[in-house]
Amino acid sequence: MTSSPTIHCSFLNRAALITDGDTIGADGSVARPWRVCTVQQVEDFKTVLRILPLWITAIFLSIALGVQINFSILQALVMDRGIGRFTIPAGSMVVGCFIAVVVSVGLFDRILLPLWRRVTGHDPTPLQRIGAGHVITIVSMAASAVIERRRLATVHVHGEEGDPAWVSPLSAMWLLLPFALSGAGEALHFPGQVTLYYQEFPPSLKNTATGMVAMIVALGFYLSTALIGIVRRATAWLPDNMNASRLENLYWLLAVLLAVNFRYYMLCARLYKYQNVGK
Incomplete structure (x- = not known):
């Protein structure tokens, strides 16, 4: 009878240590399968770690694309959008990027x-496609900077820096050039990334592989707003008046950041060893 309190307390202490996911064997032993990983699970985790640096570089491409889309609409509002008697809505300028993606995919695939x-004698590797997309996106940011500089030049010539509603005589159709380049870059690096993740990830992570690109787009567009906020607090480049802005500096900044990011991508791509591509 004197041992009952001891046994009772021992049972309570043992029960307190049992957590969700533990199983109790017939002999009273506690098994914790969640603490034991199989060899395959370890290898799957290593695959994700190997590809993570390449995945991070793609986020910067999405950030630049988000900034370009947002400010191109604001640029179009203060540029000549007329084609004959028809005025193109500023928001519809983004459609040029989507059309460029469709045309570029067909051009690359068929020609x-x-x-x-x-x-x-062989197909380009996924990393080669992604790298080409990086380069074209850098050129697209530079093209956006040059066009914005031309627009601001017309503002300075007419002395309308203080009028936020003044519309530049420069045609808004010029904005389609950087959109065309961005679309060509997307047609290279986004399919290249889907191919890379899907082929390199193990069968247990195939569903995760298809969602990697969606995460890139979501994070990129979210972080693009953070970048704009930082630039607005740190500089005077982005006032509410587009005719008094220095938006070209932001585009040049993005081009430089993408160039540095491309160098990092080249290093990661050089060190990366394919696991399944080519098998």
């Missing part, structure tokens, strides 16, 4: 890729 195979 450039067969030509690449004929010259080299």
Whole structure:
């Protein structure tokens, strides 16, 4: 009878240590399967870690795209959007980027890729496609900076820096050029990323692989607003008056950041070893 309190207290202490996910064996032993990883699970985790640096570089591309889309609409509002008697809505300028993606995908798939195979004897690797998309996106940011500089030049010539409603005679159709370049870059690096993740991830992570690009777009557009907020607090480039802004500096900043990011991408791509591509 004297041992009952001891047994009771021992049972309570043991029960307190049992958590969700633990199982009790017939002999009273506690098994914790959640603390034991299989070899395959460890290898799957290593695959994710190997590809994570490449995935991070793609977020910067999405940040630049988000900034370009947002400010191109504001640029179009203070540019000549007339084509004959028809005035193009400023928001519809973004459609040019989507059209460029569709046209570029068809162009690459039907013309450039067969030509690449004929010259080299093999398909471009996913990392090569992504790298080409990086370069074209950098050129797109530079093109946006040049066009914005031309628009501001017309503002300075007419002395309308203080009028936020003044519309530049420069045609808004010029904004389609950087959108076309951005679309071509997306047609290269987004499909390249989908191919890379889907082929390199193990079967247990195939569903995760298809969602990696969606996470890139979501994070990029979210962080683009954070970048704009930082620039507005740290500089005087982005006042409420677009005709008194220095938006070209932001585009040049993005071009420089993307160039540095591309160098980092090249380092990661050089060190990366394919696991399944080519098998």
